[in-house]
Amino acid sequence: MRSVILLSALILSLCLGQPAAVAQSRHGPSELDHILLWGRDIDQVSAVMAVKLGFQVRPGRNPAGVANRYVRMSDGSYLELEGITRPDAEMDPGMQADQAVLHGGPGSRTFGLRSTDLDAMRAFVQQRGLQPTAVFSASPNDPDGDGPSAPPRWRLFAFDRQPLSSNLFFIDYAALGMTAMRVADDRAAREQPNTARELSAVWLLSSDADADRRQFERMGFAGARPVRMAQIAAHGYAVTAGRKRVLVLQPDGAGIAADALRKGGPQVLGVSVGVTDLGRAKRQLERGYEKALAGYRGVLGDSFLAPTQDDLGLLIEFHAMPGPAASTGVRD
Numbered sequence: 001m002r003s004v005i006l007l008s009a010l011i012l013s014l015c016l017g018q019p020a021a022v023a024q025s026r027h028g029p030s031e032l033d034h035i036l037l038w039g040r041d042i043d044q045v046s047a048v049m050a051v052k053l054g055f056q057v058r059p060g061r062n063p064a065g066v067a068n069r070y071v072r073m074s075d076g077s078y079l080e081l082e083g084i085t086r087p088d089a090e091m092d093p094g095m096q097a098d099q100a101v102l103h104g105g106p107g108s109r110t111f112g113l114r115s116t117d118l119d120a121m122r123a124f125v126q127q128r129g130l131q132p133t134a135v136f137s138a139s140p141n142d143p144d145g146d147g148p149s150a151p152p153r154w155r156l157f158a159f160d161r162q163p164l165s166s167n168l169f170f171i172d173y174a175a176l177g178m179t180a181m182r183v184a185d186d187r188a189a190r191e192q193p194n195t196a197r198e199l200s201a202v203w204l205l206s207s208d209a210d211a212d213r214r215q216f217e218r219m220g221f222a223g224a225r226p227v228r229m230a231q232i233a234a235h236g237y238a239v240t241a242g243r244k245r246v247l248v249l250q251p252d253g254a255g256i257a258a259d260a261l262r263k264g265g266p267q268v269l270g271v272s273v274g275v276t277d278l279g280r281a282k283r284q285l286e287r288g289y290e291k292a293l294a295g296y297r298g299v300l301g302d303s304f305l306a307p308t309q310d311d312l313g314l315l316i317e318f319h320a321m322p323g324p325a326a327s328t329g330v331r332d
Contacts, residue, residue: 034079037082045312130163224248233256
């Protein structure tokens with residue numbers, strides 16, 4: 001039943017997904033793709049992302065009163081924003097389950113990894129004793145696809161019994177025909193005013209980080225290393241997913257992580273976003289939140305933490321991307 005709930009929510013929410021650059025993991029190409037983030041309503045979450053955080057928010061669709069919008073990164077990863085737009089919204093079981101936990105508030109419980117060999121990944125996790133669902137595909141008449149004669153725009157599978165403390169699915173996208181208009185729209189969508197370039201990591205919070213680490217190993221993601229995040233009073237492991245990370249965490253005494261787990265249970269507590277100009281991003285957020293923000297040396301390097309938990313039910317860490325073009329601009 002839980003897999004039906006999750007899949008129905010995913011299928012209705014996928015409206016404008018595009019291919020992402022993917023690196024090789026030990027058991028085939030898999031990389032962090034996106035998270036699903038609920039707002040109190042679609043305009044509230046969009047305004048926070050745009051005005052306070054300096055992202056560009058792109059339109060999605062509004063099927064039966066549940067709208068989605070997108071924050072797209074230059075590497076193809078993204079944040080999918082969701083919100084209820086009318087009192088009589090028609091919600092599928094997955095949306096109802098999310099709302100039963102969130103009680104109309106903001107937050108995230110679901111994330112996806114992109115696998116360019118989806119069938120091989122599904123066969124592998126099945127061989128390891130997990131219970132993947134069948135592969136589900138976009139409709140042949142998907143308005144954002146290339147029509148019935150083309151491959152489906154997206155394909156995905158989840159799990160009959162979720163292996164992690166948060167909901168995981170694997171997804172892949174077809175290469176759409178790139179018309180001049182699509183190329184221009186895609187280029188414009190990935191230009192972020194705060195210089196964000198990638199969704200670098202997702203933070204999974206539970207009471208047992210080692211259990212999530214072991215489950216990732218079963219799925220072929222070995223070599224996790226211990227991490228501690230003093231800024232949220234949590235510790236756990238960094239699991240490599242292509243060029244990116246999934247941080248599986250548990251509280252490390254009193255603090256932000258313990259409070260979040262007590263109030264909301266297992267969840268996607270936060271994400272890390274790579275930027276090319278950390279100073280510019282920091283100035284944008286300090287203006288948006290009208291407060292000074294402290295920098296620190298985090299798991300992914302020079303970073304600062306946006307005070308987004310009340311607005312989004314999710315923490316967003318901005319970190320400087322490596323390379324000569326990146327600028328930290330942080331002097332705390």
